[in-house]
Amino acid sequence: MIQARLLRTAQLICLIAVLGIPVATAAQTAAPRGPSKTQPRLTLSQSTSSTPKAAPRKAAAPAKKAVSAAARRRAAARARAAAAVRAQKEAEQPKFKLDDRGELVPDLRAEAAIIYDPATGHVLWEQNSQNERSIASITKVMTAVVFLESSPDLTEEVVVERADMRNASTTYIRAGYKLTKSDILHLTLIASDNAAARVLARVSPQGSTGFITRMNEKAAELGLTATHYADPSGLLSENVSSAYDMARLIAFVGQDERIASVMRKANHSIQVGRRTISIHSTNQLVMKGDVDVLGGKTGFIRKAGYCLATLLRLPQGGPQVAVVVLGARSNAGRFWETRHLFNWLSSKAQDLFATPLEAAAVTN
Numbered sequence: 001m002i003q004a005r006l007l008r009t010a011q012l013i014c015l016i017a018v019l020g021i022p023v024a025t026a027a028q029t030a031a032p033r034g035p036s037k038t039q040p041r042l043t044l045s046q047s048t049s050s051t052p053k054a055a056p057r058k059a060a061a062p063a064k065k066a067v068s069a070a071a072r073r074r075a076a077a078r079a080r081a082a083a084a085v086r087a088q089k090e091a092e093q094p095k096f097k098l099d100d101r102g103e104l105v106p107d108l109r110a111e112a113a114i115i116y117d118p119a120t121g122h123v124l125w126e127q128n129s130q131n132e133r134s135i136a137s138i139t140k141v142m143t144a145v146v147f148l149e150s151s152p153d154l155t156e157e158v159v160v161e162r163a164d165m166r167n168a169s170t171t172y173i174r175a176g177y178k179l180t181k182s183d184i185l186h187l188t189l190i191a192s193d194n195a196a197a198r199v200l201a202r203v204s205p206q207g208s209t210g211f212i213t214r215m216n217e218k219a220a221e222l223g224l225t226a227t228h229y230a231d232p233s234g235l236l237s238e239n240v241s242s243a244y245d246m247a248r249l250i251a252f253v254g255q256d257e258r259i260a261s262v263m264r265k266a267n268h269s270i271q272v273g274r275r276t277i278s279i280h281s282t283n284q285l286v287m288k289g290d291v292d293v294l295g296g297k298t299g300f301i302r303k304a305g306y307c308l309a310t311l312l313r314l315p316q317g318g319p320q321v322a323v324v325v326l327g328a329r330s331n332a333g334r335f336w337e338t339r340h341l342f343n344w345l346s347s348k349a350q351d352l353f354a355t356p357l358e359a360a361a362v363t364n
Contacts, residue, residue, distance in 0.1 A: 091332050114323070132240050137297065139232065152204075160174065160176060170192060197233040247324045267279070309323075315346060
């Protein structure tokens with residue numbers, strides 16, 4: 001039988017040679033049909049199901065990313081809100097520590113602060129009060145002082161110019177508005193309007209550039225040795241001073257009713273044609289009204305932090321005190337730190353005001 005098979009194979013080889021068929025082709029022809037073990041045949045169900053599914057997966061990816069981004073934004077917003085609540089609760093609680101004499105004194109959560117007695121010029125408490133720092137919109141206090149030096153007609157109308165508006169940040173006015181100088185002064189001190197402060201400088205007898213020069217001259221005249229001004233609004237971080245200087249300045253303007261009476265207003269309305277502009281004080285102590293505020297000004301830019309200079313009267317017709325907080329951690333923090341300092345002072349007023357204190361006597 002083996003011989004028979006060998007004979008048939010030999011005959012087949014002879015036939016292939018006679019016909020001229022390549023051996024490889026013949027081998028492929030003779031090979032059994034069917035799927036290869038190394039390359040399995042693709043079935044109909046496999047070939048039709050994989051192609052349509054690829055497109056939806058690609059289309060769904062951006063939507064999934066968008067949803068994820070929105071979820072991250074919501075989570076970040078919730079985290080910020082929770083942090084703000086925690087910061088608010090922390091700020092509401094006064095902090096104290098023992099000083100070198102073993103007495104309980106405020107433990108400040110700001111960069112610098114002072115409690116100053118205008119009547120005697122004594123410092124009742126301080127922390128870093130001589131340090132030079134950016135003061136932001138507290139600058140506008142000196143802007144008001146210099147503007148009113150020339151006794152301007154506050155009923156006179158002026159027109160807001162486009163240059164007044166350039167990068168003004170906080171403002172309620174627009175180029176072309178016609179307002180009285182009194183309106184501009186109110187916008188500057190109550191709403192801390194930056195464009196309004198520029199208008200005051202521009203319409204002054206000195207003009208915009210000369211106005212800044214006069215601001216620095218006035219600071220020197222008042223003995224504010226750590227104070228320097230670079231613009232009338234406080235937007236520039238080069239406007240610098242110290243808590244001590246600002247306490248003296250706020251005490252000075254507290255005696256000028258043209259300025260102090262404006263700073264004591266919680267709300268004010270301004271008419272521009274048919275439009276009414278309603279402004280509110282940036283000073284929460286004025287807005288709440290539970291502290292006797294004789295004058296004050298807020299300030300904030302990133303370099304300065306949250307600042308407040310205010311002149312207060314102690315309860316039951318007590319003496320005036322200037323309280324300045326610079327570089328607080330939050331908007332609410334500057335007001336709470338001021339309250340804590342004021343309340344601490346009120347609790348010790350009999351001792352502190354009975355005996356004059358030198359600047360270094362009650363520091364922390």
